[in-house]
Amino acid sequence: MNEKLTCLRNKIRTMDLDGMxxxxxxxxKYLTNIEAEGTLVLxxxxxxxxxxxRYIEEVQSTLTIQDEIIVCDVKDISKEDFENFFLFCxxxxxxxxxxxxxxxxxxxxxxxxxxxxxTDNIIEKQRAIKDEEEIKKITKACxxxxxxFEYLIGTIKKGMTEIEIANKIETFFKENGADGLAFDTVxxxxxxxSKPHAVPTQRKIQxxxxxxxxxxxxYKGYCSDMTxxxxxxxxxxxxxxxxxxxxxxxxxxxxAMREGLLCKNITKMVVNDxxxxxxxxxxxxxxxxxxxxxxxxxxxxxSEVVLKNNMVITDEPGIYIPGKxxxxxxxxxxxGKSIGIPLTKSTKEYVIIKN
Amino acid sequence: MNEKLTCLRNKIRTMDLDGMxxxxxxxxKYLTNIEAEGTLVLxxxxxxxxxxxRYIEEVQSTLTIQDEIIVCDVKDISKEDFENFFLFCxxxxxxxxxxxxxxxxxxxxxxxxxxxxxTDNIIEKQRAIKDEEEIKKITKACxxxxxxFEYLIGTIKKGMTEIEIANKIETFFKENGADGLAFDTVxxxxxxxSKPHAVPTQRKIQxxxxxxxxxxxxYKGYCSDMTxxxxxxxxxxxxxxxxxxxxxxxxxxxxAMREGLLCKNITKMVVNDxxxxxxxxxxxxxxxxxxxxxxxxxxxxxSEVVLKNNMVITDEPGIYIPGKxxxxxxxxxxxGKSIGIPLTKSTKEYVIIKN
Numbered sequence: 001m002n003e004k005l006t007c008l009r010n011k012i013r014t015m016d017l018d019g020m021x022x023x024x025x026x027x028x029k030y031l032t033n034i035e036a037e038g039t040l041v042l043x044x045x046x047x048x049x050x051x052x053x054r055y056i057e058e059v060q061s062t063l064t065i066q067d068e069i070i071v072c073d074v075k076d077i078s079k080e081d082f083e084n085f086f087l088f089c090x091x092x093x094x095x096x097x098x099x100x101x102x103x104x105x106x107x108x109x110x111x112x113x114x115x116x117x118x119t120d121n122i123i124e125k126q127r128a129i130k131d132e133e134e135i136k137k138i139t140k141a142c143x144x145x146x147x148x149f150e151y152l153i154g155t156i157k158k159g160m161t162e163i164e165i166a167n168k169i170e171t172f173f174k175e176n177g178a179d180g181l182a183f184d185t186v187x188x189x190x191x192x193x194s195k196p197h198a199v200p201t202q203r204k205i206q207x208x209x210x211x212x213x214x215x216x217x218x219y220k221g222y223c224s225d226m227t228x229x230x231x232x233x234x235x236x237x238x239x240x241x242x243x244x245x246x247x248x249x250x251x252x253x254x255x256a257m258r259e260g261l262l263c264k265n266i267t268k269m270v271v272n273d274x275x276x277x278x279x280x281x282x283x284x285x286x287x288x289x290x291x292x293x294x295x296x297x298x299x300x301x302x303s304e305v306v307l308k309n310n311m312v313i314t315d316e317p318g319i320y321i322p323g324k325x326x327x328x329x330x331x332x333x334x335x336g337k338s339i340g341i342p343l344t345k346s347t348k349e350y351v352i353i354k355n
Numbered sequence: 356m357n358e359k360l361t362c363l364r365n366k367i368r369t370m371d372l373d374g375m376x377x378x379x380x381x382x383x384k385y386l387t388n389i390e391a392e393g394t395l396v397l398x399x400x401x402x403x404x405x406x407x408x409r410y411i412e413e414v415q416s417t418l419t420i421q422d423e424i425i426v427c428d429v430k431d432i433s434k435e436d437f438e439n440f441f442l443f444c445x446x447x448x449x450x451x452x453x454x455x456x457x458x459x460x461x462x463x464x465x466x467x468x469x470x471x472x473x474t475d476n477i478i479e480k481q482r483a484i485k486d487e488e489e490i491k492k493i494t495k496a497c498x499x500x501x502x503x504f505e506y507l508i509g510t511i512k513k514g515m516t517e518i519e520i521a522n523k524i525e526t527f528f529k530e531n532g533a534d535g536l537a538f539d540t541v542x543x544x545x546x547x548x549s550k551p552h553a554v555p556t557q558r559k560i561q562x563x564x565x566x567x568x569x570x571x572x573x574y575k576g577y578c579s580d581m582t583x584x585x586x587x588x589x590x591x592x593x594x595x596x597x598x599x600x601x602x603x604x605x606x607x608x609x610x611a612m613r614e615g616l617l618c619k620n621i622t623k624m625v626v627n628d629x630x631x632x633x634x635x636x637x638x639x640x641x642x643x644x645x646x647x648x649x650x651x652x653x654x655x656x657x658s659e660v661v662l663k664n665n666m667v668i669t670d671e672p673g674i675y676i677p678g679k680x681x682x683x684x685x686x687x688x689x690x691g692k693s694i695g696i697p698l699t700k701s702t703k704e705y706v707i708i709k710n
Contacts, residue, residue, distance in 0.1 A: 054552060197413075
C-alpha cells in the first residue's frame with residue numbers, strides 16, 4: 001500500500017478503530033493524490049474511493065496499483081452495499097472537524113455505523129510533519145515568492161493602487177510556475193497597514209507610506225506564506241523602533257523553531273518582549289503550512305504542541321497601532337534539529353523604495 | 356433593527372426558538388454586511404457579533420446603530436458570559452449544514468445550550484428572495500458579464516488557447532469594476548465542450564470549433580452566471596439542430612420562471628422535450644444566484660420549491676454528446692409576477708466568429 005495510507009492504517013489500529021471515513025478533500029489528496037469530489041472509505045481490509053461519473057476516469061488515471069484503492073461510482077452502490085462496507089465492525093473513525101452535523105447524521109444512517117468515533121485530527125497531525133517530496137514543493141513555492149518580492153521592489157511606484165500591486169503579484173505567480181495564489185494577497189498601505197487582514201483597496205501609494213505585503217503561492221498543491229513591510233521614500237524613528245522590535249523577535253523565534261520546543265513557550269517569549277515595550281501580539285505567532293496555508297500547529301500561548309523535525313511553520317510576529325500603522329515580518333520555516341531554516345529568503349533589512 | 360435581521364427574528368419566533376447561532380460567513384455578511392471571522396449570536400433580546408482583535412476595528416466601521424449588534428472581542432468573554440447569552444432559553448437554532456460535528460458539541464458545552472435545534476436552511480431560504488439593493492448588485496454583475504461577452508466576440512481568434520481566453524475574461528472583469536470571478540471560468544472548445552464542467556486547457560481554438568463559455572463575476576459580493584456557446588467559422592446542421600432545441604427550451608423556461616410555478620414542473624418540461632428528441636438533461640436546469648453562485652433553489656425534477664417573485668435563478672439547459680460536442684445556454688434571471696426577466700442580455704442568436 002502507499003506509505004501515507006499505511007501509516008494512517010497503523011495509527012487507527014492503535015486507536016482501536018476498525019475503519020475510517022475520510023471526507024476532507026485535502027486529506028484525500030494528501031493520502032492518495034486524488035483531486036476529485038468523493039469519499040475515501042477505509043474498511044476493515046480494503047480501501048474504497050466513492051465518487052461519481054464526472055471523476056471516475058480522472059481518478060483511475062491518478063491511482064497506481066500500489067495505492068490499493070478500489071474506485072466506485074456512487075450510482076452503482078446499493079443501500080445494502082453501503083451497509084456492507086463496515087459489516088461486523090464496531091468502531092469507525094470520522095473527521096469531526098470537517099464533516100457537518102448533517103453529514104454526521106447521514107453517515108451513521110447510510111453506513112449503519114455502530115460507533116462513530118472522533119479521530120482528533122489524526123490525518124492533520126500526520127500532515128504536520130513533511131516528507132522530503134513535500135518540503136521540495138514548499139521550497140519551490142517559497143522561491144517563486146522570493147522572486148516575486150524582488151520583482152515588486154523594482155515595480156512598486158507612487159500612484160499605484162493597492163489593488164494594482166495585488167494584481168501584479170497574482171500575475172507574477174502564474175507566469176512563474178505557480179499553480180496560483182495560496183491565499184488572498186494582502187497589500188495594506190499607510191494607515192491600512194494597521195489592519196492585519198486588510199483587503200487591498202483603491203488607495204494610491206504615496207510618499208512616506210508603509211506597505212505590508214502578505215503573499216504566497218501554491219506549487220504542485222503546496223503553499224508558501226511570506227510577509228514583508230516596506231517603505232516609500234523614508235522611515236521615521238517611531239516606525240523604525242517598532243520595525244526593529246518586530247524583526248528582533250522574528251529572528252529570535254526563527255532560532256527557537258527547533259525540535260523539542262513547546263509552541264506556547266516560543267510564543268510567550270515574543271508576547272513578553274512586546275509587553276515590555278508596551279505593545280501586544282494580537283494574533284498567533286505562526287501556523288503550519290502545507291497543502292493548506294493554515295495547518296496545525298498554531299503557535300499560540302496555549303498551544304501544548306511540541307515542535308518536531310520537518311514541520312513547516314510560519315514565523316510572523318506583528319505590531320499594529322490602530323489608525324496609524326502596522327509592521328509584520330513573516331517567513332515560512334522548516335523546523336530543524338537545532339534551528340529553524342527559513343524557506344523564504346527575501347531581505348528583512350529596511351526596504352525603502354525611492355522613485 | 357436592520358430589516359434582514361428583523362425578518363429572521365420573526366421567523367425563528369414562529370419556530371419556537373429563543374435564539375440562534377449563525378456561523379456561516381456568507382449568512383453573516385447577508386444579515387449584517389460584516390465580512391470577518393466570527394459568530395453572530397441572536398440572544399433572546401440582543402444581537403452579538405463575537406470576533407477577535409484582528410477584526411474589531413473593521414467590524415465597528417461596517418455596522419450602524421440600526422444594526423443593533425453588540426461587537427465583542429472573544430478574549431473579553433468569560434466562561435460565565437458565554438453561559439449567560441442564552442440564560443433561561445430553551446430552544447436555540449443552529450446551521451446543521453454548516454457547522455462541523457465538533458463545533459456542534461463545542462457550542463452546546465460553551466453556551467450551555469439546553470436544546471440545540473436544526474434550522475433547515477432558514478437563512479438560505481430567506482436569501483433566496485432578493486431585495487431591491489441585491490437585485491441592483493446582481494444586475495450590475497450581469498452587465499459587466501455582458502460587456503465581457505461583447506469584448507470576447509471581438510477578441511477570440513484561432514490559435515488562442517482555452518486558458519488564454521479564460522485569463523482574458525478574468526482580467527476584463529477586474530478592469531471593469533468587478534470584485535473578481537464568481538466561479539472558475541469554463542472555456543471548453545471542440546470536443547471538450549461535451550464536458551459540462553470542463554477546466555480550460557492548452558487546446559488551441561481552430562476552425563469549425565464550438566466553444567462553450569460559462570462565466571460570471573462578483574459585484575459588491577453578488578454574482579452573475581452566464582453561458583453562451585459560440586462557433587468558429589461555421590456551424591454544421593447537426594449542431595444547429597441541437598442549438599435550436601436548447602435555445603427553444605431556454606426561452607420557454609424563461610417564460611415559465613414566474614411566481615407560483617413549481618421548480619420540478621419547469622424542469623420536467625425541459626426533460627420531456629429533450630427526451631422527445633432522444634437527448635437528456637444531465638444536470639439541474641438552474642440554481643439560485645446571490646452572494647453565492649450556487650444557492651437554493653435548485654431546479655431539478657424532484658424540487659418541490661415554488662418560485663417566488665424576486666428570486667434570482669439561472670436558466671441553463673444543456674445537451675452534451677460525449678466525445679463530440681455540447682451546447683449550453685444560460686442566463687441569470689429574476690423571477691417576476693408574470694414572466695422571468697433575464698439580467699444577462701447577451702445575444703442568443705448564432706455567434707459565428709470568422710477571422
